[in-house]
Amino acid sequence: MMQAKPLTQEAFSAFGDVIEVSDNNEHFAINQGYTTRHHKLAAVETIGDGAQGIISIFRSTPLALPIKIGMMERHPQGSQAFMPLSDNPYLVVVAPKGELDLRKIEVFLAQSHQGVNYHTGTWHHFCLALNEVSDFLVVDRCGAGNNCDEVTIEEPQQITIEF
Numbered sequence: 001m002m003q004a005k006p007l008t009q010e011a012f013s014a015f016g017d018v019i020e021v022s023d024n025n026e027h028f029a030i031n032q033g034y035t036t037r038h039h040k041l042a043a044v045e046t047i048g049d050g051a052q053g054i055i056s057i058f059r060s061t062p063l064a065l066p067i068k069i070g071m072m073e074r075h076p077q078g079s080q081a082f083m084p085l086s087d088n089p090y091l092v093v094v095a096p097k098g099e100l101d102l103r104k105i106e107v108f109l110a111q112s113h114q115g116v117n118y119h120t121g122t123w124h125h126f127c128l129a130l131n132e133v134s135d136f137l138v139v140d141r142c143g144a145g146n147n148c149d150e151v152t153i154e155e156p157q158q159i160t161i162e163f
Contacts, residue, residue, distance in 0.1 A: 002093075003107065007116070046079075053140070057137055059136075067096050099124075
């Protein structure tokens with residue numbers, strides 16, 4: 001069984017970036033002082049000729065509880081960022097780059113003010129909305145070539161969540 005833990009930049013750094021407003025971020029005033037820009041929270045990675053960064057919205061429906069992880073995916077030609085647009089927590093399920101090792105899967109409980117940017121090649125599960133249907137702003141790669149590898153997990157792994 002996998003236990004969800006709080007999403008922090010330190011805990012998540014091997015997999016990507018946490019996108020959130022923090023006094024620890026590089027930030028400065030813009031727009032005549034009416035806006036604070038939290039600068040360069042994540043970098044968009046794209047690999048391949050003609051590749052480009054795109055912005056989409058994903059609408060995710062919560063899975064039935066208890067949640068079981070039956071697949072993982074990775075994007076070998078670009079990063080992929082998710083920023084929630086709804087006021088609901090969600091789960092982030094990741095594993096290191098390389099061959100998928102089920103023993104190395106980690107689960108994070110993300111709050112509605114936190115986004116994630118998966119590094120190129122990082123294994124992850126699709127968006128796991130909690131509580132109700134939730135929208136996510138997604139920044140990722142579009143272009144020629146296969147940019148999504150999926151693996152089915154023969155014995156789905158159950159997640160425990162403590163709120």
